[in-house]
Amino acid sequence: MNQPQRSQKFAPHTAQRPGQPAPPKKVVTDATTETPMPLRPRVHQTVSIEELESMVTTPAPAAAVVSTKSQAERDASYLDLTLPSNFHFYPFKSLCARGLRGAEQAKIAAASNEGRLRHLVDAMSATLGDGISAYDLTQEDFHWLMFWQRKHSYGKVPYKHQTICTNQEHLDAVMKQEKDAKTLEIVQVIDKSMVSETIFDPSTVVIPDLGDVVVDTLRVKDMVTVNEMNMEEVTAEMTWLIDRASYLSHKHGDLKARMELVAKMTPDQIADLQVYMSQVTKYGLSESVTVRCKECGASVVSELTIDAQAFLPEVQ
Ligand SMILES: [Zn+2]
Numbered sequence: 001m002n003q004p005q006r007s008q009k010f011a012p013h014t015a016q017r018p019g020q021p022a023p024p025k026k027v028v029t030d031a032t033t034e035t036p037m038p039l040r041p042r043v044h045q046t047v048s049i050e051e052l053e054s055m056v057t058t059p060a061p062a063a064a065v066v067s068t069k070s071q072a073e074r075d076a077s078y079l080d081l082t083l084p085s086n087f088h089f090y091p092f093k094s095l096c097a098r099g100l101r102g103a104e105q106a107k108i109a110a111a112s113n114e115g116r117l118r119h120l121v122d123a124m125s126a127t128l129g130d131g132i133s134a135y136d137l138t139q140e141d142f143h144w145l146m147f148w149q150r151k152h153s154y155g156k157v158p159y160k161h162q163t164i165c166t167n168q169e170h171l172d173a174v175m176k177q178e179k180d181a182k183t184l185e186i187v188q189v190i191d192k193s194m195v196s197e198t199i200f201d202p203s204t205v206v207i208p209d210l211g212d213v214v215v216d217t218l219r220v221k222d223m224v225t226v227n228e229m230n231m232e233e234v235t236a237e238m239t240w241l242i243d244r245a246s247y248l249s250h251k252h253g254d255l256k257a258r259m260e261l262v263a264k265m266t267p268d269q270i271a272d273l274q275v276y277m278s279q280v281t282k283y284g285l286s287e288s289v290t291v292r293c294k295e296c297g298a299s300v301v302s303e304l305t306i307d308a309q310a311f312l313p314e315v316q
Contacts, residue, residue: 071129072096140284167298200283208272214249
């Protein structure tokens with residue numbers, strides 16, 4: 001059984017999705033590891049994002065008969081996007097966005113400085129057309145949107161990606177002060193072909209029978225709710241409930257109301273829900289890359305992530 005872990009789960013750069021099997025080797029993150037770890041050094045990797053098929057956007061063609069024009073049809077600065085979910089989770093079946101402007105860059109800078117996801121989501125929302133809110137997007141689509149927006153707004157500017165060696169022997173050597181913590185830093189230019197994309201396939205998902213309870217998928221609005229919780233008050237027990245409650249329909253109420261629904265479920269229902277959670281998240285950008293530690297030679301699986309801190313181009 002998968003044991004979703006605490007901390008950083010709802011950061012925009014979520015490394016491990018609830019209900020999904022853990023990667024073979026995890027990037028060490030502060031609260032999730034049992035191994036005492038040295039202070040995490042900040043490492044920047046240079047990463048180029050490959051030209052993904054879906055990210056090649058063209059202005060929307062004018063419809064032959066137009067009664068209600070979309071924003072992309074009215075305004076050439078908006079481009080039609082093809083989300084990896086294929087719009088499966090939304091009442092709307094198309095989405096357009098424009099590039100970032102100064103107001104959004106200011107929000108992203110604030111998100112980076114304050115660690116508040118809300119500013120980042122507000123920035124992304126401001127770029128979407130037709131009154132669509134980024135809060136309603138799924139985690140996977142939001143992540144994709146951030147990659148698209150960065151590429152669209154800044155071109156092929158490399159972005160920051162940090163990782164450290166997770167080889168136990170290397171960590172032990174640092175703990176014993178035989179090696180400097182700096183040696184754990186891995187700096188490597190990642191091959192641009194390593195980011196791939198999977199389109200959502202509803203036929204691979206089994207909707208669990210939970211009685212009156214309806215399932216959904218993880219939405220950005222829940223990620224923001226969790227991001228704004230006082231982490232010192234969030235117990236491991238609550239995290240377990242939150243991970244599952246995030247996959248229940250918002251028609252059942254806020255996260256707290258949905259946590260109460262999870263609390264009442266039978267073990268069979270929980271098991272079915274967890275299977276569903278792993279199936280319903282199998283799309284979007286695939287970000288795992290293998291990098292090599294120069295110091296000890298170990299291969300480390302690292303996640304290609306993009307968050308507020310990585311978003312804005314570095315001033316050289
Ligand atoms: Zn190493």
